[in-house]
Amino acid sequence: DTAVSQTPKYLVTQMGNDKSIKCEQNLGHDTMYWYKQDSKKFLKIMFSYNNKELIINETVPNRFSPKSPDKAHLNLHINSLELGDSAVYFCASSQFTSGSSSFGPGTRLTVT
Amino acid sequence: KQEVTQIPAALSVPEGENLVLNCSFTDSAIYNLQWFRQDPGKGLTSLLLIQSSQREQTSGRLNASLDKSSGRSTLYIAASQPGDSATYLCAVRRYSGGGADGLTFGKGTHLIIQP
Numbered sequence: 001d002t003a004v005s006q007t008p009k010y011l012v013t014q015m016g017n018d019k020s021i022k023c024e025q026n027l028g029h030d031t032m033y034w035y036k037q038d039s040k041k042f043l044k045i046m047f048s049y050n051n052k053e054l055i056i057n058e059t060v061p062n063r064f065s066p067k068s069p070d071k072a073h074l075n076l077h078i079n080s081l082e083l084g085d086s087a088v089y090f091c092a093s094s095q096f097t098s099g100s101s102s103f104g105p106g107t108r109l110t111v112t
Numbered sequence: 113k114q115e116v117t118q119i120p121a122a123l124s125v126p127e128g129e130n131l132v133l134n135c136s137f138t139d140s141a142i143y144n145l146q147w148f149r150q151d152p153g154k155g156l157t158s159l160l161l162i163q164s165s166q167r168e169q170t171s172g173r174l175n176a177s178l179d180k181s182s183g184r185s186t187l188y189i190a191a192s193q194p195g196d197s198a199t200y201l202c203a204v205r206r207y208s209g210g211g212a213d214g215l216t217f218g219k220g221t222h223l224i225i226q227p
Contacts, residue, residue, distance in 0.1 A: 033214045033215075035214070035215075040219075041199070041219070041220065042217070042219055043156075043201065043203075043215075043217040044217070045214030045215060045216070047214075048213055048214045055213065055214075057214075090155065090156070092156075092214075092215075099143055099144045099146075099161065099163065099205055100144075100146065100158060100161045101146060101158070101203075101205075101214075101215055102158065103148075103155050103156040103158075104155060105154070105155040106154075106155050
């Protein structure tokens with residue numbers, strides 16, 4: 001059973017397009033996250049979200065927006081894609097009381 | 113602002129050696145610290161989680177320690193094997209009453225175990 005899953009695994013698109021990445025977790029966790037891993041392999045938090053609040057990293061452009069239809073899903077929508085958005089995006093989840101984070105397999109986004 | 117530093121950035125050792133990876137963080141107000149491994153082109157696999165009240169955790173050949181007051185953690189790998197080759201990432205979770213903070217990562221240690 002996959003704990004944290006993401007679709008698609010690979011996404012190639014052109015500048016200016018709008019795209020979404022989907023994430024689902026079946027761990028019953030109360031908090032979900034999106035991270036970005038850049039070309040130098042550095043991982044950085046983008047969003048933290050539970051049913052009470054959304055915390056946005058201040059460096060994330062407002063072209064990026066998380067959308068959560070329910071507690072088990074946190075999708076990432078990106079408007080007007082730019083070349084610099086090319087990266088691997090990881091979804092993760094945790095139960096705040098235990099704190100251990102589980103990561104999805106990542107989505108490699110390439111903007112041409 | 114929390115910053116996490118990992119030393120060394122890269123390490124290559126012969127199979128069988130015991131080794132230590134280092135992690136330091138600037139803000140000691142953390143909820144926990146987690147060590148991950150990442151294989152090329154893959155996601156993150158959690159290795160060990162240490163809560164802020166704990167001093168160490170062990171899993172098989174891995175042992176992680178935490179000294180919160182000095183802002184340091186070490187990951188000890190015993191009897192290294194070629195299958196241990198990967199990038200090892202240290203991450204801390206900031207403590208906050210709101211509870212939804214994500215992890216702050218170091219840049220990783222790229223480990224190669226030579227057969």
